[in-house]
């Protein structure tokens with residue numbers, strides 16, 4: 435499920451017309467394997483299924499390397515996870531490689547420009563979930579590695595120029611750090627029970643595994659730090675954060691609040707995602723005494739949550755989350771009002787849309803009513819957009835929901851000429867990008 439080549443699906447709305455386009459991201463992996471006519475590059479999640487399969491995959495990759503078909507310095511990723519707009523440029527991302535720059539042309543076509551090596555060096559990677567501060571247009575991001583330093587934090591300035599990296603030496607093993615959060619002053623990283631052990635490959639096992647004895651942690655570092663010397667970690671037992679929703683500071687900066695989905699049981703994240711329950715939780719970290727409090731903010735199996743992007747790193751009220759039916763299928767979307775969350779509150783869901791039987795959606799994405807000035811109106815004054823597939827009629831649609839309405843009413847729908855497979859993350863791109 436996690437290894438397929440990245441395919442982008444775009445609906446371009448302009449002049450009262452909607453244009454649909456689906457294109458593979460033309461990664462080095464995609465182009466090489468198309469030229470050779472068979473798989474060459476190891477798939478991280480599926481290649482290591484027992485010793486014979488692992489040996490076969492390693493033999494193919496090594497033979498290709500010897501035949502000079504395969505140059506590992508050019509990356510291994512499928513750019514299949516997410517999209518980000520960085521300094522006005524659009525990128526397709528997958529955490530096992532550097533981002534690939536893509537463009538959406540005026541006619542709606544999607545074009546791959548290439549691997550963006552200005553964000554790293556040969557063999558390097560970058561997270562699929564960078565965070566942009568809407569006020570400064572700076573982007574905060576990181577990469578993880580199978581060798582020390584296992585995590586490196588860095589900033590890309592408003593002009594798109596990568597700044598020096600902060601190696602996180604206090605992380606003493608490779609963990610699957612899929613996402614993180616920023617506040618006005620801090621970056622918050624998870625250290626979950628999902629660990630990466632390349633040595634397992636020689637035993638025919640996947641390099642990703644679960645360390646049940648490990649206590650999950652959160653690491654806090656100032657986002658303008660010049661070294662990780664001031665980074666500190668707090669234990670958060672039972673909290674395995676895959677996706678952060680948002681974070682901010684309260685109490686004059688004495689409390690860092692993180693809203694995120696917590697996956698349980700973590701053992702099934704890698705092999706049986708349909709058995710995973712993701713809970714939406716609020717974690718409060720006291721910066722002074724390093725104590726931690728945690729409470730749920732909504733009932734249900736919720737992940738792929740989004741907010742109004744103008745509020746990244748700032749206190750926000752509304753979260754929109756996909757309902758696992760079970761995951762990876764998404765049976766609807768909820769709207770959560772975080773202002774209702776108190777130590778005694780329960781479910782803070784204030785609106786819900788359940789799709790028709792047999793219909794499943796993608797990640798909802800919030801589009802402000804004035805996308806060029808998303809902070810101009812109320813936080814929830816905008817739309818939720820997603821793809822919807824009907825397994826009964828085999829039809830796919832692009833739908834637009836009113837994020838302010840009590841039932842997240844569908845106010846527009848575009849019937850698509852082809853299937854949009856269930857996927858991961860999306861983005862809204864203003865019309866003037868790439869112009």
Ligand SMILES: [Fe+2]
Nearest residue numbers: 515612677859
């Ligand atoms: Fe993700």
